[in-house]
Amino acid sequence: MDRYVVGISGASGVVYGARLVQALTSMGYEVHAVVSDAARLTAKYELEGSLEDALAGARVYGEDQLDAPLSSGSFITKGMAIAPCSMRTLAAVAHGIEDNLLIRAAMVHLKERRRLVLLVRETPLSTVHVENMLRASSAGAIVMPASPGFYGRPRTVDDLVNSVVGRVLDLLGVENSLARRWTGPHEG
Numbered sequence: 001m002d003r004y005v006v007g008i009s010g011a012s013g014v015v016y017g018a019r020l021v022q023a024l025t026s027m028g029y030e031v032h033a034v035v036s037d038a039a040r041l042t043a044k045y046e047l048e049g050s051l052e053d054a055l056a057g058a059r060v061y062g063e064d065q066l067d068a069p070l071s072s073g074s075f076i077t078k079g080m081a082i083a084p085c086s087m088r089t090l091a092a093v094a095h096g097i098e099d100n101l102l103i104r105a106a107m108v109h110l111k112e113r114r115r116l117v118l119l120v121r122e123t124p125l126s127t128v129h130v131e132n133m134l135r136a137s138s139a140g141a142i143v144m145p146a147s148p149g150f151y152g153r154p155r156t157v158d159d160l161v162n163s164v165v166g167r168v169l170d171l172l173g174v175e176n177s178l179a180r181r182w183t184g185p186h187e188g
Contacts, residue, residue: 005080010038013084018054025057079115094135152180
């Protein structure tokens with residue numbers, strides 16, 4: 001069975017990580033989720049239900065569990081996404097500061113040349129943020145701002161979330177139909 005890691009940091013947008021876990025588990029993938037302490041706090045304000053319910057079906061780790069299997073390159077995965085990725089988490093990845101499981105798992109993906117998608121969630125961006133994005137991208141990460149597409153004419157927040165999460169799945173190489181895809185202009 002293919003295995004994915006989903007990191008959830010403390011940036012606003014915990015719903016992205018939760019929806020990503022839900023999508024992957026519903027497709028039958030094995031999912032290992034790393035949740036930062038700040039993400040647990042943010043989830044209390046942003047999710048309608050509990051974070052535990054939102055991550056049902058995944059093996060969930062706290063950021064302090066550095067002895068977890070996913071801290072080793074011998075733990076084979078198809079890829080990892082950090083959704084949302086806070087600017088603190090981005091900076092730690094960009095500079096290789098492996099002080100918790102979330103960053104360690106990300107660094108394992110970089111060193112093993114596995115896909116790592118950083119769904120950054122901040123606006124506006126400072127020069128430091130942009131430089132950290134460049135540094136992470138140069139190291140092999142895919143930096144993706146959480147920017148939904150509007151050509152599908154989203155009507156709900158769920159449509160917007162699915163637009164972003166569908167793109168993350170695309171970048172992880174997972175076929176999905178979460179969002180409407182652009183097929184070109186339509187006349188009439």
